[in-house]
Every structure is written in C-alpha cells, then in structure tokens.
Amino acid sequence: MQLCHQPVWSSRALLMMRAAWIVLSLAGCVAPHNCVAPAQPTASNPAATLPSWRDTSAKQAIESFVADVTREGSSSFVPPAERIAVFDNDGTLWSEQPLYFQFVFMLDQVKAAAPQHPEWKDNPAFKALIAKDYGALANQQKALQQLVAVANSGMTVDDYDKTISAWLASARHPKFGRLYTDLVYQPQLELLAYLRANGFKTFIVSGGTIEFMRVWAEKAYGIPPEQVVGSSQVVQYEVRNGKPVLVREPKLDFVDDGAGKPVGIYRNIGHKPIFAFGNSDGDLQMLQYTAAGPGRHLALLLHHDDAVREFAYDRASKVGKLDKAWDEAVTEGWTVVSMKNDWQTVFPAPRQ
Amino acid sequence: MQLCHQPVWSSRALLMMRAAWIVLSLAGCVAPHNCVAPAQPTASNPAATLPSWRDTSAKQAIESFVADVTREGSSSFVPPAERIAVFDNDGTLWSEQPLYFQFVFMLDQVKAAAPQHPEWKDNPAFKALIAKDYGALANQQKALQQLVAVANSGMTVDDYDKTISAWLASARHPKFGRLYTDLVYQPQLELLAYLRANGFKTFIVSGGTIEFMRVWAEKAYGIPPEQVVGSSQVVQYEVRNGKPVLVREPKLDFVDDGAGKPVGIYRNIGHKPIFAFGNSDGDLQMLQYTAAGPGRHLALLLHHDDAVREFAYDRASKVGKLDKAWDEAVTEGWTVVSMKNDWQTVFPAPRQ
Numbered sequence: 011m012q013l014c015h016q017p018v019w020s021s022r023a024l025l026m027m028r029a030a031w032i033v034l035s036l037a038g039c040v041a042p043h044n045c046v047a048p049a050q051p052t053a054s055n056p057a058a059t060l061p062s063w064r065d066t067s068a069k070q071a072i073e074s075f076v077a078d079v080t081r082e083g084s085s086s087f088v089p090p091a092e093r094i095a096v097f098d099n100d101g102t103l104w105s106e107q108p109l110y111f112q113f114v115f116m117l118d119q120v121k122a123a124a125p126q127h128p129e130w131k132d133n134p135a136f137k138a139l140i141a142k143d144y145g146a147l148a149n150q151q152k153a154l155q156q157l158v159a160v161a162n163s164g165m166t167v168d169d170y171d172k173t174i175s176a177w178l179a180s181a182r183h184p185k186f187g188r189l190y191t192d193l194v195y196q197p198q199l200e201l202l203a204y205l206r207a208n209g210f211k212t213f214i215v216s217g218g219t220i221e222f223m224r225v226w227a228e229k230a231y232g233i234p235p236e237q238v239v240g241s242s243q244v245v246q247y248e249v250r251n252g253k254p255v256l257v258r259e260p261k262l263d264f265v266d267d268g269a270g271k272p273v274g275i276y277r278n279i280g281h282k283p284i285f286a287f288g289n290s291d292g293d294l295q296m297l298q299y300t301a302a303g304p305g306r307h308l309a310l311l312l313h314h315d316d317a318v319r320e321f322a323y324d325r326a327s328k329v330g331k332l333d334k335a336w337d338e339a340v341t342e343g344w345t346v347v348s349m350k351n352d353w354q355t356v357f358p359a360p361r362q
Numbered sequence: 363m364q365l366c367h368q369p370v371w372s373s374r375a376l377l378m379m380r381a382a383w384i385v386l387s388l389a390g391c392v393a394p395h396n397c398v399a400p401a402q403p404t405a406s407n408p409a410a411t412l413p414s415w416r417d418t419s420a421k422q423a424i425e426s427f428v429a430d431v432t433r434e435g436s437s438s439f440v441p442p443a444e445r446i447a448v449f450d451n452d453g454t455l456w457s458e459q460p461l462y463f464q465f466v467f468m469l470d471q472v473k474a475a476a477p478q479h480p481e482w483k484d485n486p487a488f489k490a491l492i493a494k495d496y497g498a499l500a501n502q503q504k505a506l507q508q509l510v511a512v513a514n515s516g517m518t519v520d521d522y523d524k525t526i527s528a529w530l531a532s533a534r535h536p537k538f539g540r541l542y543t544d545l546v547y548q549p550q551l552e553l554l555a556y557l558r559a560n561g562f563k564t565f566i567v568s569g570g571t572i573e574f575m576r577v578w579a580e581k582a583y584g585i586p587p588e589q590v591v592g593s594s595q596v597v598q599y600e601v602r603n604g605k606p607v608l609v610r611e612p613k614l615d616f617v618d619d620g621a622g623k624p625v626g627i628y629r630n631i632g633h634k635p636i637f638a639f640g641n642s643d644g645d646l647q648m649l650q651y652t653a654a655g656p657g658r659h660l661a662l663l664l665h666h667d668d669a670v671r672e673f674a675y676d677r678a679s680k681v682g683k684l685d686k687a688w689d690e691a692v693t694e695g696w697t698v699v700s701m702k703n704d705w706q707t708v709f710p711a712p713r714q
Contacts, residue, residue, distance in 0.1 A: 220629065228443070234443060234632075235632025236563070236589070236632055245628055246625070247622075247651070249650070254647065254651045256624060272608060276597060276608050277572065277597075277615075280586075280588055280590065295599055299606045302606045
C-alpha cells in the first residue's frame with residue numbers, strides 16, 4: 011500500500027505560495043517611503059528589562075508571568091528545562107508587509123535565474139512578473155509556483171545559504187528603505203533577552219523555511235539554528251566529486267503553519283511550551299496547544315494597529331490575517347499586544 | 363501533480379522493521395545471564411576527565427581534538443556555537459543486542475494490545491510471535507509490520523510517552539537482567555559530560571524514534587529533548603473534547619538512518635558537526651558529512667569486540683552491521699574505539 015503525502019507545491023500547503031495571493035494587491039503599496047526613526051531604548055541592560063515596552067497591562071502580564079514561573083517553592087514554579095518560549099517570526103519578530111520577505115527573496119531568485127532559463131521568455135507568469143503586471147500574475151499561480159520551485163532548488167544547501175545572505179545584505183524594504191534584517195522589532199529583542207535571562211529557552215516556530223531564518227536569526231535574535239523550527243524543503247544527501255553535500259529538491263517536506271506548528275514543536279522541541287507569541291490565524295493552534303498546558307502559561311498576539319510606525323492590518327488581511335485567533339484570544343483571555351499603544355519603540359535605531 | 367513519498371511501513375525504510383530480520387536468529391541468544399559487574403569509575407569529576415577510558419590512542423585522539431578546538435587564538439580554534447557533537451544511540455550510547463531495544467518494546471506493545479484485537483487470533487504473524495516461532499515470524503514480515511503499526515499508533519503522544527516510560531521502568535534485558543536504561547555505556551556518559559564541559563553542544567542523531575529516546579535521554583545522558591534527532595512518525599493535531607492533542611498516525615514520517623542522518627542534522631541542528639560518533643553502516647554518511655567539514659573534526663566508530671562484558675559483533679552482523687563504515691574508517695583514518703581494549707568499564711555500576 012502506498013499513501014500519498016501533500017501534493018508537491020500545493021497552493022494550500024505552501025506558505026510562500028500563500029503569499030502569492032498578495033501579488034494581486036501589490037501595485038499600490040510598494041512605493042518607497044522614508045524610514046520612520048524609532049525611539050532609542052532607555053535602559054542600559056536590555057537583558058533584564060523591557061525598556062521599549064510601555065508600562066501597560068501587556069508588559070505587566072509578561073512580568074507577572076515570568077515572576078510566577080521563576081519563584082522557587084511556589085505552586086506556579088516551572089523548572090528551567092521546561093521554560094520553553096516559542097515565537098512566530100513573520101509579523102511577530104519582524105515585519106511581514108507588504109509581502110512576506112521570504113517571498114520577495116524567492117521572486118528575486120526567479121529574476122536572477124532567468125538568464126539560465128531562456129525557455130521562460132514565453133512563460134506567462136515570468137512575463138507578468140517582469141512587467142509587474144500583478145493582475146496577470148495572480149491568474150498564473152501554478153506557473154509562478156513552478157518558476158519559484160525551479161529557481162530555489164537544485165543547489166546545495168550551502169550555496170543557497172550564501173544566496174540568502176547576499177540578498178539580505180543588499181535588498182531593501184520598499185516602505186522603510188532599510189535592510190530587511192533591520193526590520194526586527196526592538197521590544198521583541200528585549201523580550202527574548204529578558205526571557206533567556208530568566209532561564210527560558212527561546213525558539214522560533216515559523217511558517218517561513220528554516221534556511222531563510224537560520225542565516226541571520228542567531229545574530230539578530232540570539233536564537234541558534236537548532237532552535238529555529240520552520241517549514242522545510244526536501245534535501246537529499248549526495249557525494250559530488252568526492253564531497254558530501256545536501257541538495258535541495260523542488261518539493262516541500264513540512265509546512266510549519268497552522269495545525270503544523272504544534273507538530274513542529276513536538277518534532278523539534280519535544281516539550282510543550284509555556285509561552286507562545288504569534289500574530290495571525292497561522293498561530294492559532296500553537297497558542298491553543300500552549301494554553302492547554304497543565305500549569306501556568308502565557309499566550310500572546312501582536313496586533314498590527316500602527317499605520318504610522320509600521321502597518322495597520324491583520325483583521326481580514328491577506329498577509330497576517332487575524333480573525334479566528336483574535337476571537338479565541340477574546341474568549342480565552344489571551345494577551346493582545348497593541349503595537350501602537352504597548353510599544354514605545356518599533357524598530358531598532360538605524361546603524362550609524 | 364502528486365508525488366508519492368516512501369511507502370508506509372516499507373521494510374527498507376523502517377528501522378524498527380529492519381530489526382525484524384533478526385527475529386530469525388533470536389532463539390539462541392535470549393537466555394538470561396547474570397549481569398557482568400562493571401568496574402567503578404576512578405575519578406571524582408567525570409565532567410572533566412574520562413576515567414572509564416584507558417590511556418590508549420583513542421582517548422588521546424579525543425583529548426587532542428578537544429584541546430585543539432578550544433585553544434583560543436590557534437588556527438584550529440572553533441567557537442562554542444559551532445562545537446556540535448553528534449552521537450548515534452543504538453550501539454553507540456547504549457547496547458543494541460540481541461534486538462534493538464525499541465523493537466522489543468514495540469513487540470511487547472503488540473502483545474499488550476492483543477485483548478483489544480480478537481481478530482488477531484488467527485493472524486499468522488501474531489500466532490508466531492506468541493509461540494516464539496521465529497522461523498514462522500520471519501516469513502510474516504508484512505503482517506508483523508501491520509501489527510506493530512496498529513499497536514503503536516492511534517493514541518496521543520502523551521499517552522505513548524507514558525507507555526514507553528512504564529515499559530522502561532520494568533522490562534529487563536535478557537542477557538544482563540538489568541533495566542534497558544541501565545545499559546548505557548559509562549565511558550560515553552563521561553565523554554558527553556567532558557565535551558559539554560568544553561563548550562560543546564551534544565546531540566543524539568539516531569535511527570530510533572524521537573519519542574522512544576526523549577523520555578529518558580535527558581536523565582540518562584544530559585541531552586534535552588530538543589537535542590534528540592531521530593526517526594519520526596506522522597502525528598496530527600486534533601482538538602478532542604475541547605483539548606488540543608497530537609495523535610500518532612500509523613505512518614512513518616522521516617527515517618533518520620544512513621543518508622537520512624545528514625538530512626536530520628541539517629533539519630534539526632543546522633550546523634555541520636565537528637565531532638561524530640557511530641558504530642554501524644547506518645552512521646556512514648553522518649561520519650562522512652562530519653569529516654568533510656573545512657576545519658578540525660573527529661569521526662569515531664565504536665567496535666563491538668567484547669563478548670565478555672557486552673557482545674562481540676558488527677562485521678557482517680544483522681543488528682549493527684559495520685562493513686562499509688569500517689572500510690572507510692581505515693581509508694580515512696577515522697578513530698576506531700575498541701570496547702575491549704579502550705574501555706576500562708562498559709556499564710555504570712548497578713544501583714544499590
């Protein structure tokens with residue numbers, strides 16, 4: 011008996027493909043704007059405090075939770091080995107608008123690969139992409155998916171890592187004009203450090219792929235590669251010219267999104283988290299799973315309501331849709347963090 | 363387009379099934395023997411020394427390697443974040459004879475599930491298992507695999523963990539009469555602690571399944587669940603009676619053996635190891651991958667040549683076959699550790 015897994019590059023399954031919907035509505039929102047200068051952190055020891063968090067109920071909920079689980083001898087005490095904190099990445103630790111940054115990278119890879127693929131010149135998806143005809147592109151999803159699969163596969167994982175790093179070192183965000191890796195959220199950097207200073211292990215659990223996050227997550231977030239849980243592509247071990255390599259196949263292996271997130275947590279972490287932070291319906295099951303733990307736990311959602319400093323979106327949005335998880339947050343008493351009201355700062359100060 | 367993954371429970375793919383071959387030759391080697399009392403460790407600080415290792419070239423190779431990669435300012439220095447050490451489990455960190463211990467557990471689960479499956483009474487594999495007719499059982503592999511799949515699936519991961527823990531707390535090894543978790547190798551416990559004391563992160567990378575190792579690996583080896591890489595079964599997220607659970611499906615998801623080991627390392631660790639320890643052909647690619655790193659590295663094989671204190675096997679063996687990896691160790695100058703000659707002690711002293 012043979013059973014089939016997910017169809018390869020199925021539109022439901024692929025987070026990068028999920029983003030393709032957005033191409034439809036891209037035209038109006040990619041014009042460059044000036045960078046909004048964030049406020050400076052006010053404390054000299056970000057590991058121990060949360061200077062970019064305003065003194066609101068959200069910050070109080072975090073501090074109260076951490077105090078409870080670290081108070082030895084109390085009924086709410088959790089030993090360090092079980093202090094597992096999981097964070098979504100896109101829209102929770104860094105921006106995700108107007109397109110998931112990974113999807114921008116993958117489209118750029120299609121453009122970069124074009125000289126090696128003269129046969130693409132008559133491909134309707136490729137023509138639409140080059141012409142920035144997003145209406146036509148939206149009608150060519152399957153063809154676009156195939157281009158993305160070809161352009162982002164076939165190479166070794168080491169070569170792909172170098173490609174990602176080179177792109178991150180030069181590509182700039184259309185609204186803020188900054189490197190994408192500068193668009194991490196300053197309050198979350200402080201929160202990660204604060205949790206670690208209190209004995210937590212911090213993990214990313216993201217719909218993005220592991221290789222796209224790992225090349226910069228340790229430097230940006232202090233999260234090492236083995237604590238980055240994400241979607242993954244099939245890779246195959248080969249010995250090429252006497253040298254062992256891992257080669258990327260054009261098939262998705264695991265989608266770490268929605269109901270996949272608790273599965274990713276089980277497979278890669280093996281402990282139930284006691285702290286989970288997300289921002290969209292893709293995080294619903296991760297938050298449910300965390301909130302169902304037997305002891306003290308904290309489930310948080312970041313609400314994107316700050317059109318001035320970032321973007322105002324999420325309810326009924328195409329990227330970062332926050333409907334079901336919002337409703338459950340209200341019902342279950344999860345903590346909703348308002349970017350506008352609860353954060354003093356959004357992004358780190360630009361480097362001099 | 364839909365592509366099929368590995369056939370479910372295919373005999374090639376399943377490590378637990380691979381072990382089924384051994385059933386053929388079981389009859390003669392399961393009679394209980396007295397436990398061979400191991401020598402006591404001779405040092406009071408096992409984290410900093412290797413008291414159960416004799417002063418031979420194997421121990422010198424380890425100590426020399428660790429000195430080289432931790433010497434700041436030297437060309438061989440490796441920063442702590444990249445000091446990744448990977449260990450196979452079965453036959454490398456604990457015994458694996460006469461049957462992979464996990465396979466013994468899974469067969470016991472078939473027996474335990476029998477009262478809920480009256481339809482099994484005429485199943486030829488079940489009849490052979492109960493009658494200990496290993497000749498007949500060897501001809502019923504497919505039927506046996508189906509029984510194992512049914513008996514070890516359908517429950518939540520939490521319930522399965524409890525089942526594993528209960529089995530490990532009572533089942534005893536046929537030769538040594540000890541709990542299976544007592545049959546870890548004392549020199550390897552010291553080596554794990556020694557590496558960690560020198561800034562290494564230690565990982566298991568095993569063909570065994572993650573859940574079977576995680577319930578005891580942290581206590582036994584000091585390796586937390588998130589540092590246990592292994593084979594895994596498909597699990598599905600469900601909300602049952604309002605409670606989120608993960609349910610085990612009767613399908614294997616990933617086989618962390620052979621060429622799968624570098625893939626497991628890539629997916630779960632994200633760094634190339636600089637230290638790898640195995641004992642069989644299933645570790646060949648993990649050792650190749652480690653040995654292909656650009657800097658200083660150490661690849662080791664444990665040679666099972668001690669019939670008195672453990673078992674003498676591995677060349678052309680069915681469990682723990684060591685042919686290709688042995689040949690490559692000779693060619694490439696990997697370190698072969700003789701259990702008989704290089705280890706002062708094999709197992710920890712029995713608990714009083």
